[in-house]
Amino acid sequence: MSLESYMNQIGQQARAASRLLAKASTQQKNMALFAMADALEDARPRLIEENLKDMGNGRAKGLDDALLDRLLLNDKRIDGMIEGLKQVASLPDPIGEISGMVYLPSGIQRGQMRVPLGVVGIIYESRPNVTIDAASLCLKSGNATILRGGSEAFYSNQAIAEAVVKGLEFAGLPSTAVQVLNTTDREAVGKLITMPEYVDVIVPRGGKGLIERISKNARVPVIKHLDGNCHVYIDNEADFDKAFNIALNAKTRRYGVCNAMESLLIHADIAKEILPRLVGAFEEKGVELVGCELSRSISVSIGMATEEDWYTEYHAPKLSIKVVTDMDEAIAHINQYGSHHTDAIVTQNYSKTRSFMTEVDSSSVMVNASTSFADGFEYGFGAEIGISTDKIHARGPVGLLGLTSQKYIVLGDGHTRDN
């Protein structure tokens, strides 16, 4: 079969399965999730065996250690997948909720019903556990899923897919409700993102390069997460202890995460007082510092920042520091150089918190809290398919609700329109 025919078949099957999933009961979906957990448990030896093939191929291809680590499936990671399935089963089912039903002058009643998006395409890189993460969230929200994992995880993903299908069949759901592509042809991605007749939305999970490539070529809406160039602004009216703790936590809790602070902005009036203390703490943690002229005049430990630094998500123990004359300059800097992900202000001034919340154009805006909290679990969603830096549809951490849509429901009793 040609790739074109194969992808069309996958698409048709997904669309057909989505019709059945849209009317599946919560009980049936949960039953499938628990059955998948059981099937993964049963498949442990096979999962590890298949993963060994991928690991061997990866080593032969010279993949670096970080990539090999992401690729690895061991008992602990399989435990994690099983636990994840049970957690998603325990989440409330968002589908079917009807809200806002009001009577209108014509006599009709109008409201909205929460419904699945339909078919979700997930494109990801080396981590095989994403297969379960993504499939479970899509299933719980009533969507059919087409998964395309990294070619380096091919055997692992196929083995996981077998367990998924067992779970679906056990619950009487179509086995095509979750389809893992069985080709490593790169053209398959190109086709997946350009068949709007079969795919309602694409969620890419991976590096910036992957996401930009997909966004550029997609003819299907993409829920995407680009940079996390997050800022903390310490205002002149900040409580210094809170500011110190928040800045330190936002930068040093973990370096490789998207909600880590990459740039620190400090009001000029208090920079001399707070910056040396912070510089000491960052140095102790081994964080490399670069900054503006003013910051460097306060601490000689700060290297020179280039224009490029202000745009950069380091994903590493490195931080850029800028001294600003007031909050307005901080806001303008964040809106210009930031990535509209998560930005925080530390201040005790009530009016400034209101302005900062209104004017900073980011998916999460925080007051006196660490940017580290930008996360679907911390926000209480119980799960997260990603963090969206888009403004359309889903913005910020995306849980089950981000995988749903709402349709209008109108109830009449023979009503016709006169005008």
Added chain:
Amino acid sequence: MSLESYMNQIGQQARAASRLLAKASTQQKNMALFAMADALEDARPRLIEENLKDMGNGRAKGLDDALLDRLLLNDKRIDGMIEGLKQVASLPDPIGEISGMVYLPSGIQRGQMRVPLGVVGIIYESRPNVTIDAASLCLKSGNATILRGGSEAFYSNQAIAEAVVKGLEFAGLPSTAVQVLNTTDREAVGKLITMPEYVDVIVPRGGKGLIERISKNARVPVIKHLDGNCHVYIDNEADFDKAFNIALNAKTRRYGVCNAMESLLIHADIAKEILPRLVGAFEEKGVELVGCELSRSISVSIGMATEEDWYTEYHAPKLSIKVVTDMDEAIAHINQYGSHHTDAIVTQNYSKTRSFMTEVDSSSVMVNASTSFADGFEYGFGAEIGISTDKIHARGPVGLLGLTSQKYIVLGDGHTRDN
């Protein structure tokens, strides 16, 4: 200036204006809308004069009467624009609403704030009054707007733009908050839909050709309305009078609108009883009928429908009719051939209404009501920028809310994340 530089300048100006609009007060936005209304009133002679140029050029180019009618500005249409501005001013301002603030286990409070999308690009065809419609809705929702009207309405749109700018300046808002492109170069559209750094969403308003072209080439999200191939399904348990009235109203209220019924589905058990009565009524109104074999065996007035007919939005006094064996066949037909716009069931059976609402995958699903109600005004939004057949972001009639997004707000008091 090259087109590239011109469009970049427009984009930068829009982005800068959007920052100021995001923090503009409701009073200031309403003041601008009222001042625009006054400016249009003052500009009446100039508007009509400039419109005469467009009408003359249009006649010289041989535009047909329907297009010339859409292009025409007369006192009544100027009244309509002025009235529209005042209506939008009277709508509640959606911006700034904070909802869902809850305390989470970590001690932070998390909720969402409703915010503008940022910069909205509107691409439309010949109707100059869309300039005011779109600009006023975008302004009220705090968005900067870039408008690109049809080249045939160039002079009319420029004259309207002058009034818009007067209104903005009167209210102390940036004159670049609403920009009407002053070029008829088709490349301008190509640029507008591919500058995600300056434009957050595109709303095309016009024929299917325009919208498909834009969707295909855009690198910016598009809120789009494609077909309105709407169905009414008359169930065997329908109240016949309600069914008769709804079917007649859905088809014959107006033919050229997107919420008109284009296809009628009738349960086989009652087709013999109700179809002849409906055929008589449709014939009286001059509606051409085509249908399946079964429908034709009941009424000789029904022509033969082709496969293509089931996909077709006639926009005309023509209707396709299909006799189905049960509701499931009706739902499958709607999901396959329909355009996911608006579809209705007529039945007295409670369980069937629940299944129909859940399973029909359309932006509006109606029970015992005419599809004609699918409309932002009938839904109580007070305004409508269009009807979206997308599932992402805005689905169904789009009012002010569809031009907004929500960002997360987190309030802490020095909170940091431990885990």
